[in-house]
Amino acid sequence: ACGKAGSSNSSSSTSSASAAGGSGSGSIALLLPDNVTTRYEKFDKPLFEAKVKELAPNVTVEYANAAGSAQTQAQQVTTMINKGVKVIVISSQDAAAIKSSIQAAHDKGIKVVAYDRLAQGPVDAYISFDNYKVGQLQGQGLLQVMGAKATPSANVVEIDGDSADPNAADFKNGFTDAVKGKVKIAYDASGLWKPDVAAQKATAAINQLGKNNIAAFYSANDGMAGGIAASMKNAGLSSLPLTGQDAQLDAIQRIVAGTQSLTIYKAYKPEAEGAAQLAVDLLNGTDVKSVATATKTNASGNQVPSDLLTPVLVTKSNIKSTVVQDGLYSVSDICTGEFAAACKSAGLQ
Amino acid sequence: MSTEKTTTDQTPPPAVEQAIDPRLLVREEGFKGYWTEFKRKLRGGELGSLPVIIGLIIIWAIFGVKGTNFLTADNISAVLYYMCGIGTLAIGLVFVLLLGEIDLAVGSVSGLAAAIFAVLSVSHGVNIWLAAVLTLITGIAIGSLHGWIFAKIGVPAFVVTLAGFLGWQGLMLWILGSTGTINLPDTGVIHLLGGNSFFMGGDIAGGYILAIVATVAVALSQLNEQRRRRAAKVLFRPTSEIALRTALVAVVSFLAAYVLNQSKGVPNVLVLFLILLIVCDFVLRRTSYGRKVFAVGGNIEASRRAGISVPMIRISVYAISGFFAALGGLIIAAQISSANQGGSDPNNLMLAIASAVIGGTSLFGGRGRVWSALLGVLVIQSIKTGLDNLGLQLSIQYMITGAVLLAAVIIDSLSRQTQKSSGRA
Amino acid sequence: MSTEKTTTDQTPPPAVEQAIDPRLLVREEGFKGYWTEFKRKLRGGELGSLPVIIGLIIIWAIFGVKGTNFLTADNISAVLYYMCGIGTLAIGLVFVLLLGEIDLAVGSVSGLAAAIFAVLSVSHGVNIWLAAVLTLITGIAIGSLHGWIFAKIGVPAFVVTLAGFLGWQGLMLWILGSTGTINLPDTGVIHLLGGNSFFMGGDIAGGYILAIVATVAVALSQLNEQRRRRAAKVLFRPTSEIALRTALVAVVSFLAAYVLNQSKGVPNVLVLFLILLIVCDFVLRRTSYGRKVFAVGGNIEASRRAGISVPMIRISVYAISGFFAALGGLIIAAQISSANQGGSDPNNLMLAIASAVIGGTSLFGGRGRVWSALLGVLVIQSIKTGLDNLGLQLSIQYMITGAVLLAAVIIDSLSRQTQKSSGRA
Amino acid sequence: MVHVTSAPVLALRGVSKRFGAVQALTDVDLEVHAGEVVALVGDNGAGKSTLVKTIAGVHPIDEGVIEWEGKPVSIQKPHDAQNLGVATVYQDLALCDNLDVVNNLYLGRELKSLGTLDEVSMEKKALELLSTLSIRIPSVRIPVASLSGGQRQVVAIARSLIGDPKIVILDEPTAALGVEQTAQVLDLVERLRERGLGVILISHNMADVRAVADQVAVLRLGKNNGTFPVQETTQETIIAAITGATDNAVTRRQARTAEAAQ
Amino acid sequence: MVHVTSAPVLALRGVSKRFGAVQALTDVDLEVHAGEVVALVGDNGAGKSTLVKTIAGVHPIDEGVIEWEGKPVSIQKPHDAQNLGVATVYQDLALCDNLDVVNNLYLGRELKSLGTLDEVSMEKKALELLSTLSIRIPSVRIPVASLSGGQRQVVAIARSLIGDPKIVILDEPTAALGVEQTAQVLDLVERLRERGLGVILISHNMADVRAVADQVAVLRLGKNNGTFPVQETTQETIIAAITGATDNAVTRRQARTAEAAQ
Numbered sequence A: 001a002c003g004k005a006g007s008s009n010s011s012s013s014t015s016s017a018s019a020a021g022g023s024g025s026g027s028i029a030l031l032l033p034d035n036v037t038t039r040y041e042k043f044d045k046p047l048f049e050a051k052v053k054e055l056a057p058n059v060t061v062e063y064a065n066a067a068g069s070a071q072t073q074a075q076q077v078t079t080m081i082n083k084g085v086k087v088i089v090i091s092s093q094d095a096a097a098i099k100s101s102i103q104a105a106h107d108k109g110i111k112v113v114a115y116d117r118l119a120q121g122p123v124d125a126y127i128s129f130d131n132y133k134v135g136q137l138q139g140q141g142l143l144q145v146m147g148a149k150a151t152p153s154a155n156v157v158e159i160d161g162d163s164a165d166p167n168a169a170d171f172k173n174g175f176t177d178a179v180k181g182k183v184k185i186a187y188d189a190s191g192l193w194k195p196d197v198a199a200q201k202a203t204a205a206i207n208q209l210g211k212n213n214i215a216a217f218y219s220a221n222d223g224m225a226g227g228i229a230a231s232m233k234n235a236g237l238s239s240l241p242l243t244g245q246d247a248q249l250d251a252i253q254r255i256v257a258g259t260q261s262l263t264i265y266k267a268y269k270p271e272a273e274g275a276a277q278l279a280v281d282l283l284n285g286t287d288v289k290s291v292a293t294a295t296k297t298n299a300s301g302n303q304v305p306s307d308l309l310t311p312v313l314v315t316k317s318n319i320k321s322t323v324v325q326d327g328l329y330s331v332s333d334i335c336t337g338e339f340a341a342a343c344k345s346a347g348l349q
Numbered sequence B, C: 001m002s003t004e005k006t007t008t009d010q011t012p013p014p015a016v017e018q019a020i021d022p023r024l025l026v027r028e029e030g031f032k033g034y035w036t037e038f039k040r041k042l043r044g045g046e047l048g049s050l051p052v053i054i055g056l057i058i059i060w061a062i063f064g065v066k067g068t069n070f071l072t073a074d075n076i077s078a079v080l081y082y083m084c085g086i087g088t089l090a091i092g093l094v095f096v097l098l099l100g101e102i103d104l105a106v107g108s109v110s111g112l113a114a115a116i117f118a119v120l121s122v123s124h125g126v127n128i129w130l131a132a133v134l135t136l137i138t139g140i141a142i143g144s145l146h147g148w149i150f151a152k153i154g155v156p157a158f159v160v161t162l163a164g165f166l167g168w169q170g171l172m173l174w175i176l177g178s179t180g181t182i183n184l185p186d187t188g189v190i191h192l193l194g195g196n197s198f199f200m201g202g203d204i205a206g207g208y209i210l211a212i213v214a215t216v217a218v219a220l221s222q223l224n225e226q227r228r229r230r231a232a233k234v235l236f237r238p239t240s241e242i243a244l245r246t247a248l249v250a251v252v253s254f255l256a257a258y259v260l261n262q263s264k265g266v267p268n269v270l271v272l273f274l275i276l277l278i279v280c281d282f283v284l285r286r287t288s289y290g291r292k293v294f295a296v297g298g299n300i301e302a303s304r305r306a307g308i309s310v311p312m313i314r315i316s317v318y319a320i321s322g323f324f325a326a327l328g329g330l331i332i333a334a335q336i337s338s339a340n341q342g343g344s345d346p347n348n349l350m351l352a353i354a355s356a357v358i359g360g361t362s363l364f365g366g367r368g369r370v371w372s373a374l375l376g377v378l379v380i381q382s383i384k385t386g387l388d389n390l391g392l393q394l395s396i397q398y399m400i401t402g403a404v405l406l407a408a409v410i411i412d413s414l415s416r417q418t419q420k421s422s423g424r425a
Numbered sequence D, E: 001m002v003h004v005t006s007a008p009v010l011a012l013r014g015v016s017k018r019f020g021a022v023q024a025l026t027d028v029d030l031e032v033h034a035g036e037v038v039a040l041v042g043d044n045g046a047g048k049s050t051l052v053k054t055i056a057g058v059h060p061i062d063e064g065v066i067e068w069e070g071k072p073v074s075i076q077k078p079h080d081a082q083n084l085g086v087a088t089v090y091q092d093l094a095l096c097d098n099l100d101v102v103n104n105l106y107l108g109r110e111l112k113s114l115g116t117l118d119e120v121s122m123e124k125k126a127l128e129l130l131s132t133l134s135i136r137i138p139s140v141r142i143p144v145a146s147l148s149g150g151q152r153q154v155v156a157i158a159r160s161l162i163g164d165p166k167i168v169i170l171d172e173p174t175a176a177l178g179v180e181q182t183a184q185v186l187d188l189v190e191r192l193r194e195r196g197l198g199v200i201l202i203s204h205n206m207a208d209v210r211a212v213a214d215q216v217a218v219l220r221l222g223k224n225n226g227t228f229p230v231q232e233t234t235q236e237t238i239i240a241a242i243t244g245a246t247d248n249a250v251t252r253r254q255a256r257t258a259e260a261a262q
Ligand SMILES: Nc1ncnc2c1ncn2[C@@H]1O[C@H](COP(=O)(O)OP(=O)(O)OP(=O)(O)O)[C@@H](O)[C@H]1O
Pocket: C422, C423, C424, C425, D019, D020, D022, D024, D042, D043, D044, D045, D046, D047, D048, D049, D050, D051, D091, E137, E138, E145, E146, E147, E148, E149, E150, E151, E176, E178
């Protein structure tokens, strides 16, 4: 009798979003998952914002970080919908849990770009590195560093990421597939992405297996590798191979100093800029198939046009040609104090 | 009407009036007396919820000016919608805090409840309502277990629930283990608690009907109380004050109904949350069970000597807390349509405790009201949503949240201190 | 020697012996009396630390049987090494718990301290020792700020430190913001607190010297006390008991020295931790400051009326907690050779609180000892390392940790209950 | 002074109680008949309150038997004692400081109408009850934390009169009371006796004891030290039993003041 | 009975104090001279303890002046009062239940040697002090939580004697004490007077008041209701001033018992 609450303005927001095509104005939401990993607020956010500004000067970017909580991220999507953004670029904290939020955005006519992590639901585009390939590269790199020591009886200690993170399984699978039959995984535990947890697990592994019976350490990322390196040092095992991922500054320094063997560099720039390109294209109603040439099917069965980038293996020998050349870090960033000497011998100066 | 037998002798008691002390400063009749009493209370620091309400208004004003979208109907209704999850946890915590204890396991229990519900209803195909009931029963059972270990074995509640905090989280991870996140269908209880279900289907009339019911109920119950007290010749609340209180309730509830109607209507989960508040308030203030909770929170030994079974009260309060934790878990799961491994986020625990305390429930037991869960969670959720709106960097968000929490309670504490210096209260 | 003036009159006081009550069951002389008293205490539930120690032995036995490598020297020394970080946080918390309050910010402050230290020493090139001192001063300043807001403004400590929990974490993220993780050089204070620095360079003699010092100090201080009490004609501890206590200390310290020497020696951070425990124990039990802390924890009003400045005690205790939080942060950072954004892990807070409580410090104030930080953290770290050794799934680890925590305290609580039923204790 | 020869309502036989290293009660006997006022006296720390608390179920006895109307009973918790019909006013009062006067009076036995608390009736009856004890309390709706010592004591006494006890135990009920309130409480004790209740009265005030008690039971260092019928015993005998000597501070003080008066 | 004509050590002029809606003290005056025992009497809830707490700095006064040796002083917290030389025994005792007897006695003014607590001396002196008050406490090393009411009271009284006060305030010190301990406390009060200290004694026991006091100040409903020299005043006058009427429960009870005795 009295009519539906809010009937007047909910329809208007839908229509305005769909009518926005080609106007080149409006706003894009960038939703990132956590604050423990350095990359998001240091690289992804500024790179993304800069690229959007370059492509579409009138478009504003709204930013929110979920601080590692799927629940917070769902609220942030609602907030963004209420603010009337036209495109949401989201790196989901929990790829499955975000499904209903993405559905809600979709229902309002908002386009969704899955960034770095493939969310469930009606996603319009996806950009990321191939996570399985990351794990594979870690495995191949490790075998390469171990060289002749890589025998089927060589004990490798594996510290994985937090199993709540969908990518952790991809890394693990890629890694185990790469090393299967070539080395023996003697200890396998989750370090929860936390350095102090990883450090104590590594010490436990060393005491469990005996320090002379370990051939190498696998760490799923650089953060944990820092803690593991400290434990290896205490046990006098600093010379053993140790993997990582993310090309964090501290990891590059460890690689220079020889306490970590390799890391995986997933250039943030192409990823962030690619996402900006996708977002602006979606905002303008342009077809994204030209950029997102691949197709991935997400866990809820949606076919998503995808742009899959290739990661790079970084060791002491190619630091200069990767992270330094890309401007991620300058030589002076890396070669502080105690690392200066090691830098010199590594040819970084 | 009463079943009491006193042993006082049957000589006619002296007129009751004699007992009123000449030193008691009684309020004058009419609005003027109300105003002078208000001023006296203000000076004495007895402000009740006033500082929190003022704090809330300030927070809204700041976000309203800073963020362009904060004071829109859609956004306010988002605040009111999302607050229900933490708010439900906070209701249970109010009971526990009234006992002077703490329940650190509510966050984990809520995550576990969501997981159990998801596994039952999605993976095992149990009827969705039955699954919800089983989940709530599990919550009650877990709470009772905490309470039993605390009350009967004597392990400090802090430690019991700390163990619960760790243990139930482990159980949740184990339950979800093979599947990780489980998406929930938007039907049955999940639809009801979720963001697409509105009172009377979102009909404009719905909100106003609720507002009318609230106003009338407040007015009638107060008038009835006044009539009975007047008949018994004990002090009663003047009509002027009743009118004022009723007017306040009317303004707030009609305003809320109007704003929510501008958006999509009154979310059913909000209606549920308000009903729970009213029921719990009734239980705590009007039943002998509630009186016993306050008594145990005030003085355990005195309660025991008064024949109250302290262990029973403790166990039941933890059972209540377990129930609300499980229900809160369902609400949070409904809001994100899934049960996931982050469900037992310790932040939820912290925010729920903060809500109860900011709202005015003492951490030291024996003092507080259920309504503090509502007030406190409104403050917390407003800050959260407001900061999300501004899109600030996370580090700055943390700092602001900390600072605002502090500011909100500093006002409250300052007023209490004034109060203390003019009495033992 | 004493500066006291009493107003008692100068008539010769009746013999002091008269005041000994005939109803007091005095222990018989010699070892036999010691044994009967022990049995009586056992029956009455006055077990002191016994249950925790038995719990520890059970935990070690289980892990020793289950995991093949738990009882190796290397592993035990890993337990003793890693416990120092959380243990240091727990020392500060013991002070706070003795006041009957809580400090939820210790985890965040420790993370912040590591970040400040790293930025100062690595990014800004400040001398590493100076940076450590500045960091500790920052910790003290932060703690004092918490204390001040609590004591002077009257905001409940819970809320102040909850705000700190959020706020300082934000500040830490902001400080680390531009660089993320910062590697710490293995020099100076970081070397000292890290895993490659041993007492007397890991010389076998080092451990035994420490054990001898401990044993001799315990024996001498007790004999001295006995002599003075005997001279003053008040009850004193019999020589037999002193011998027993000294023997116990000797056995434990020589055993620990032997085991650590089997590995790489006594880590300097462990020596530091033990020195801190001794100093804090002395402060709490032997100085009037410590007495005041207990008094405020027991009865705030009585302390105030005794002329104690309650705000000063509160502020200083929070300052102490801030100091230990900062120091603990440095130790944890040294153990992983880096300062990172996960430094203010709320789990550290939970574990530190659990350590203090499991060790026997009451959450309700006024009862506890600094040594509970040692006992408790030993339990916690043993469980943690033992589970790591077994390489179990995370979900099962959580459950076991929860269950063991609970079991450890159930024994303790049961004994306290017996105690309570035979007295008000 | 109605004396009943039947079995005592309450009898303690050989009751002992220990707290840790302190033997507070050793082998104590006590009998209370209906319509009889038994005064329990003794030095500070003699164990009077401990004895009363064992009867009231605050802490169970270690050894001995408690008989109720001739039958042995087990009193493990305060609820047991209340069910038998024991109402107790404790020396340490035991009120809930956060609750107001009315709520404290009716704690554990609230009046209800239709399942909800009947605050109005409780408030009305509380006002009546307090005025029979002629105490002035500013308002029955203020928390007892803000009452004076005597006001708290009267609230505790009034509490024991709600319900329908057979034995009322008063542990130093008049300690904090003014002269008028003390007189009211003594009147009250006499009214209780007339209604056939048994009363155990603990007091250090010999005048009060002699005014209302029928029997005086003396405790000394946790043991019985004699039971005296008030009528046939002099104050000196009782005091000597309490202090354990005829030469004590009381007699010395009396001698001194008598001397000074000369 | 040494009377000094100089300025009073302590004088209150027009002191008022309000708690929320209760006006506890209105315009109260009081004077205490050195070597004088002033008894402060009044009905329950008359405001005696409140008055004493304002002097002791427990809660500051709202209006009026406190003069110390003729000069106005501001007493904001207990520390201020202690510095002036006021030692107080509170009605609610205020002991730290978790600390033992020795620690409670010396709380805030511990004996030290070489900066550390001198537990041995404290324990020795505590034993001496308690035995002059002829109290039996099983051990001075048990927490005061486990003491009897009277034992706690004696500990509180002993506490006030440590230090070097000029005025000792005793709020119902003998309420929980046995006959012997009461006599000792009265002796103590006399010794304090002889040493030239001012004493404020609150008591409901008229016999005690008449035994040791020089002046009796009466409070009624928070207001002064007369000050009487003990020597020249009858007990009836004082009781009438306390209760506000000559016909009260006390006189009625006396009349009744007299009647019954006939
Ligand atoms: N919980 C307890 N723990 C240890 N000792 C206790 C405890 N309760 C009482 N006592 C001891 O038992 C003895 C008797 O105490 P009780 O309170 O019964 O004395 P009382 O006769 O009531 O004395 P008063 O007249 O002073 O009230 C005292 O010496 C006291 O120290």
